[in-house]
Amino acid sequence: MIPWLTIAIALPVIGAAVIWALPRVKTSQAAAPAEASAGAAATAGAAAATATRAPAATAAGAAGSPAGTAKRVALGFSVLTLVVLAAMALRFDTSAAGGLQFEEVYPWIPRFGVHFALGVDGIALTLILMSAVLVPLVILAAWNENEDREDGGRGYFALILVLEAMMIGVFAATDVFLFYVFFEAMLIPVYFMIGRYGRGEDRAKAAVKFLLYSLAGGLIMLVAVIGVYVIGGTFLWTDLVGEGSALAAVDPGTARWLFLGFFIAFAIKAPMWPVHTWLPSAAGASRPGTAVLLVGVLDKVGTYGMLRYCLELFPSAVSWFVWPVVALSLVSIVYGAILAIGQSDMMRLVAYTSVSHFGFITLGIFALTPQAQAGAALYMVNHGFATGALFLVVGFLVARRGSSLIEDYGGVQKVAPKLAGVFLVAGLAGLALPGLAPFVSEFLVFVGVYAFHPAPAVIAASGVVLAALYILWMYQRTMTGETPARLSGLRDLSGREMWAVAPLLALIIAFGLYPQPLLNVINPAVERTVEVGTADTAGAGADGASEEGGEE
């Protein structure tokens, strides 16, 4: 049996190690320009660049330079990872998508019962594939972004690969401890990606804010993780869920605390109002590629965790949290959308739209109906593609003008029609236009939530209206109207940029017209998680806590 998941985690790590091991300075090439560039650096006031570092900076753009090799290595390894995962996905048995497949269990720390345990069900598989699709595109889109860095972006590409390994690991982990390890460790590459390779003066601050928020949530979760181990006696997810486990027998009070411990961490990650404030600043200070991975994948860990860990580990606590979480989700939807409208920075705007979209996802998860959860799971994937595309297009604008402020643009459509067209499609996907992938998921969430209770569905619908407003208004202000003189020379999309964003648009349209393949994989997995929730809501309904629970 081939350890697919381990290979998929190991490949990017190896890639990162290779980039690391590349020679820092090509002595043969750099010997000549070394003196010249050292002199130039000194006159330019770049005091930081010592004589040995300077050649690396100047040689970075040249073909065959270390940084150029680094890019190719990064792209190669990420594509290879995608191929491995795609091959794995083809062997995935959709008829058994509710259970874990490709399971691997190796003891890691026997004393604490920790295993290096991997496995995927339908939801995890789709999320892993989504991450693996996004990474090569991000690398492609960021190809020339870091030329101004002294290392030519080598470190950046290495960090992306490390992050990819952790993203696959966090979705594939079936050991709570292992999940936690990936969950926390993935903060570090992102922290450096924002702080070191980000944009703007505030990037260090934004990176610290991101790290501290996430770390605080993670540490609270650590207590809950320890609690799970002390009560459940094991970290293996498969042993913890189900009727027979020691964790299932825990008293509801304790279960609620543990649920809360996990939930706070996931809510910060997701990001849910009122703990979302790190996201706009982090996204605003990120390179667009970083933002794609941050919002598209990392934040999904929060919603994925709610589905996988909060619901399934503590079924007895779920009913107690349904209404509070639904309320928070609604606030996120409306608040995120309203703030998105008011943004003047496109990166921040997209970040706020994500706060709103994540509200839909959490709403779907906690509505506890099959359609809503399937919609939420599907939304996680579609949102990754749609928001990813949107961030990438904004990134192309930033690469051209060095600014992500809306007021710096206008009439782009006339000079760069392809760019504007891609922007429009990505934006319409963001507002869930029928025919595009996010529509299917949003629709499913609405249907499911309405079955749960009409009121939240009605309130959430306002989010859709607002979405039209923020997307179209942004489009109108940046792409239409008179082209200012300073933008007249704006280049249209290059071939590389088209290649970076076209696959996403293709996926958005394909899954918008024919979402069945994804649903086939997701539905069985969702049936399992819904069972947990509904069985419990039915019980709670008898208590009178929720009148609607019994109806469905």
Added chain:
Amino acid sequence: MIPHMDLPVVTEGPPEINWWLLAPLLTLFAAGVLGVLFEAFVPARRRRRLQIGLAALALLAAFVLLVLQIGTLPEGQAGVTVAAGVLAVDRTVIFFQGTITVLALISLLLIAENRDGRDAFAAQAATVPGSEEERAHILAGSQHTEVYPLVMFAVLGMLMFPASNDFLTMFIALEVMSLPLYLLCGLARRRRLFSQEAAVKYFLLGAFSSAFFLFGIALVYGYAGSVNFGTIRAAVEAGGAEIFQGEGGDGEPLLLMGIGLVAIGLLFKVGAVPFHNWKPDVYQGAPTPITALMASCTLVAAFGALLRVFFVPFGTSAASWEPMLWAVAVLTMVAAAVIAVTQRDIKRLLAYSSVVHAGFILTAVVANSTDGLAGAMFYLAAYGFTTLGAFAVVTLVRTKDGGQELGDLERWAGLGRRSPALAGALALFLLAFAGIPLTSGFIGKFAVFEAAVAAGATPLVVVGVLSSAVTAFFYVRIIVVMFFRDPEGDGPTVVRAGAATGGVITIGVAATLLLGLYPGPVLDHLLPSSETGPEPVAVMVDQASTDTDG
């Protein structure tokens, strides 16, 4: 009426002494004495090499002896006491001693490091700072090779401290450990007045705490009628020595006060709040290699002793000391973390960080279980390696002229660009301090917190993680300064790492990663397992003095 007490047992012959089990201690003692003789009889210019070689050899030999000892411990038994029951040798003690020896050996690399014939110590400590005489000594290249025998004696005390099986031995070990350290603190080559001030502070406060400790011992003796851990344990279980039985009255206050005062002495050594005030001053003022020695070895030794005292003689009166340790642990974790946020000097910051870590380890002591003991042991070992690495980095970052260490963190800006490897290593150490997964710090934190939750101290753990979040702030801030900020002016100067310092950093990185990625072997084979018994005393030997050499 004079209370009747058991007279000391008069033995027929001299007590049997198991030389084999004492060998590691004797090796270091011999090396210390020999070192002093070298000082007297070997010409100055040949001393340095000889002393370093002797010290390294002695530490290596001690470590090998300790490893060999494990094999000779009786099967199925926690361990034995030696020398008429004053010292205990069990697997826990050997783990502590082994850790201390290894960490001391690594510290020795830092202590021995010298550049252009100058090490971290004053040319001639007896001269007035800034005087002509001092200049003359510096120009003549004088060196204090007494440092090495002093380190030997200090390490000897550290090995005895967690092995003591009675309070008097423990007190002697405490002094043997502390006195050389007081001296070593005052020997810094740069900023000598500062260093001397630190030494005096450390000495005065240390003397106070020793007095508390001694007074505590006296009270415990009054309660139990013995200083031997085994006898005290039995007495605590029985509700006091014989005089308190029946109509003898209530000895409880004596015990409580005794525990409290003994605890002050020990908590001072580990640097828990509110007995932590010496740490920042001393860590900052002392020569950095000595700070590294104190931050790693002394902490391990002090915690080893603290664990032994609370688990063995006072193990059965946990109800009376647990609330106190709860309070101290909470205070330590909260206060130190908050104060640390305001620090600007790297060494002071690491000192406060060490205080916070002491608080984390205290949660494992509160757990009062074998798992807690094992967690604390792992934490100490992991922390020791990481902190040594961190201080090794500190020795390399200098002010512009390359002379003095650069303490001011703000001026570390741009280090990540100047020397990415060095800054990367320090970043790894800081992340380990913050307890980020895949580093040893995380496993350690998990181990102690897991033990505490299992023992029902969940609120303490919640305080612990919140404090962790605060500490993460200032670790992360250092990373921000190093990597994300452009250097002001020329930025810090980094002197080239010599083989020794480079070695220390490499070992630190390797240990931090290895213990973080693959801690299984250490956790499984070197640490006590709760299968032996849920009570930590199951793995800590504590015979009374009468039955020698069990």
